[in-house]
Amino acid sequence: GESVGLHLPTLSVQEGDNSIINCAYSNSASDYFIWYKQESGKGPQFIIDIRSNMDKRQGQRVTVLLNKTVKHLSLQIAATQPGDSAVYFCAEINAGGTSYGKLTFGQGTILTVHP
């Protein structure tokens, strides 16, 4: 079936560096993508989203890039802080029709930020 996956399962960076987390998706019909952050023992927390008619969206210290040609999504975190250490998931939706907001999640990337 269709799936969303990640290139790198772990990423270690130094505090202050920029982090880039990647995600590949296979469902060409997906038209909405979301990045979630999950800290240990907690539920996923929404970070940022992007629609398929966009190729870039910026938030506070985070930027999501979408390349529909190669079905690739990335999350960039600027000036990474120890509090950014968590598992990051990408998720996708085919928002058309009767998707009812059902998310398909990737496996996740573990980000570790060293002081």
Next chain:
Amino acid sequence: NAGVTQTPKFRVLKTGQSMTLLCAQDMNHEYMYWYRQDPGMGLRLIHYSVGEGTTAKGEVPDGYNVSRLKKQNFLLGLESAAPSQTSVYFCASTRTSGGTMGLYEQYFGPGTRLTVT
């Protein structure tokens, strides 16, 4: 606003026992979801509901039942627990449209860690 809450936080069951997980949200959201998360994996959708009195199957519905008798509550039931159902269960809710953060921003509860022995 408490957001999305889940009860209980932890539970240990013996094979064949039954239990109900409760999810409550105070944001007046129409859509609610139950996911399970296994080690090293993303979340997989078990069942979902698009409104009071309606439920539908997700990706991995076998062995689970759900009910949405009230808009704010979404219950997940295990009639006869199996070791394969050992997992962390997350409930989520979302608005149907609009919002400042995104059309489908889902708010997640803190999770219920279930062990079946």
